[in-house]
Amino acid sequence: MRRYLLLCLLPVTAFAQHFTADVQKYIDYPGGTIAITDVTVIDGTGAAPRGHQTIVMEGGRISAVGAAANVRVPAGATMIAGSGKTVIPGLVMLHEHLYYTIPIDGFFNVAEMPGSFPRMYLAGGVTTSRTGGSIEPQTDLALRRMIGEGKMIGPDMDITAPYIERPGFDIPSINMIRDSAQAAREVAHWADKGCTSIKMYMHITRGDMMATVREAHQRGMKVTGHLCTVTYREAAEIGIDDLEHGFMASSDFDEGRVADSFDYPKAHQALQQLPVNSPKMKELIGLLIRKKVAVTSTLPVFEPYTGHEVILGGGGDAVLPVVYDRVKAGWDRAQGHDSLSADLFRREQAWEKQFFDGGGLLVAGTDPTGAGRTIAGYSDWREIELLVEGGFSIPQAIQVCTLNGARYLGRDKEIGTVAAGKRADLVLIDGDLGADVKTIRKMAVVFKGGVGFDTQKILASVKGRVGLN
Template identity: 30%
Template sequence: MKLKGVFAAALLLAGSALTAAAGAGVTAVTGVTVIPMDSERSIPNQTVVIADGRIVAIAEAGTVTLPVGADRIDGAGRYLMPGLADMHAHIYGFNNEEEEVAYTPVAEAQLLNYAATGVTLVRDAGGSPGHFSYRSRVSAGDWIGPDLFVASPIFEGERNVWDFTVKVTDPSAVEPLVADYAETGYWGLKIYHTTSSEVFDAIMASAQAHELPVMGHVPFDVGIDATLESGISSIEHLRGYDFDGVPVASLWADGGRSRERFSSWNRMTLERRDELVSKTVAAGVWNVPTLAVNRMLFDPATRTRVIEHPRFTRLLPAMQQGMQDLAGLDAIFSAESRDALGEAYPVMLEFIKALSDAGAGLMTGTDSAVPGYVPGFTVIDEIQSFAEAGLTPFQALQASTIAPARYLGIADDRGTVAVGKRADLVVLNSNPLEDLSALWDLSGVFLNGRWHSLADLEAAMDEQSAVAAE
């Protein structure tokens, strides 16, 4: 009775929206099982009505009178849930006209591939002016893709890893940069492990002054304990936990890519693990572990599974080549280091389980499109990695739905299926609460209320690939 009352109230709230729409732009998914992700439950035989980009009604099938002209999607035997999130992505951006010509088609393909795997929200972990152009095109419906939250260009230090980052060695240079990023509209700031302790402190102070969150790697010169106390909002790749106890000089000697660094997981005592978990929870710091990335580095079978996926051939030729040729990454990480990473992987999984059990915030992220990490594909791999760590399917799905929404401060608008919320949704052909591989069995996706069937998405991917091959 209580559940019916909730839906009755939802219909009352939705009535004016349905009437105003008069069928135009109204879509209803009928007879679907709803997985709202507000708790571990599923609600069978529901009709979900969407208009103007919002969920305007949820009720038992057959109890909603739809306006003439409403589009209907048969949801019988299917499951509707919130869209997924990649909270650590790298969409190809641009800073000048030459880069715009080169990278815009790749970015469009990346975003489309995300949509085709049920991803409706992406936090880009190293933005550029081009990303704002992409976001506008997606918002206007000119491109098919997820909503973009764009972090600043990456802050690095004297011994920078990448040429495209912003190298800052003088703390006094930080405030003008942060002020500019805030005015431009970047969601937050991204730091790298090469940042000096002095510049790190300046970044954190400026970020607080401009009310910008900070995400990133734990700097070698700062360490995990001080970073957890700094006010950082999210730590990426478990960076910092994974070199705890390694001398700073050793980290700088090879950029932190040594066997010594990765073996630190196996040297970490349970007491130290529990201490770090407690500090993480107390600080309110979230983690984006990118477990699937680590596995890709040391487990060739993981690469093979992606290459053999039926949808792989629909990727841009350049994306396929990047997945098949990981020589660049294999050159950065020696065979010895990759072996150490493989040996440490079970301990990393135990660490994730300990964070989850303690109530620490966890989110899915992929590092796509680092060579080999396919946008969208790796999000599902990451969710399954969370389950491998011992999280239930529901907990693993939370890390890609309601958890990112809470972290971003938009849980009143995203992350669950409820009346009034933005219609960023996926429709699946089987139940992901029973088997997470159901995430691969996509029927279609709603992006800000716009319905895209899997057939339409795959046709768009085929068209992009054909154009790129010309």
């Protein structure tokens, strides 16, 4: 069983040999020996940008990186002029979905986007992702396989099993359990199918979490959660590995809360009343750091409406027109009416920085759900921008979205930084990212295993498709 599990955990793309004709249309650099010369590198470690660097890729790996004057470029290498451009590691994003918000008769619901979203993630620089919950696990697993076989475009994917959740909200696409024993059985079933992560949801009990964590950890899997009934403190004591949505899903500060239950309005109000430098928050942050619990920033899904983009990251033309009109109508109604949300959002940004500065493992994702403003790829750019707007330096924001994600997945020896010997997962950006974080939106080529995909060609292929497939 252990050998089987390890095989499931390996990135499927490690075995890809060929690409179909349809995929080849989007490849500018098919591999071999490639050198990017005289480029600025932000390496993913949090270090300051380094100018005038040369990167050599051979056989899908980085064979050399350093000052341009000191790096020997092999004869016959394909040359890419990097002057005025920036290279960062491929993004490693840990709260992504292959579905998008599509309401049903007034009920919140989501629908799978198997055609557009994998492409958009890769075009957005995401070379490795973890799905933060699944509604069609068989589809997600098949997409991972097909990407690995070179039949589709997309990142390497760690697939999360269907949600572990109890009845509470009428969301047709969410998986429900009856009891803690069923929670453990769900873990075992989907682990055997090839899922690599477990996501717990809002109405589960402490007993459900104990059973899930025990079964998952026995199988070498990690457990994350978008919680409410269980507090962050309780989850940390039980042994959860990760908490989603920064501190926005914490019910810890509702002093009237009853165990194994929650009152969402009261929990949200308690957060709204919590000062940015609250000793209670600092105490919770300290506990999470001591317990080595990661926290996933998903700032785009909470971004205020007033004065901000309708579709974050500038991806409006990717959305099916009728869906865009629905999202825009909600955005119009919210203008000037979200001051409380905007104030809490700014404190959330500060709390994430406090967690990071204290030594916590802050990772990132985008959660393309909510009101429909967050979509794959484009929102990954926006997450980096929002981290910087919240006080992170640009190199720190890149670290959160690269090396930190790789560390959480246990793959930091393979991906997450620009370093010799690592897999050639790199993003070439047309401009000086160190001078302006908005330059993140100018991705030109995304290298995955040394194969360079044309970002603009991919994005052009999905215009008007989000909301359709």
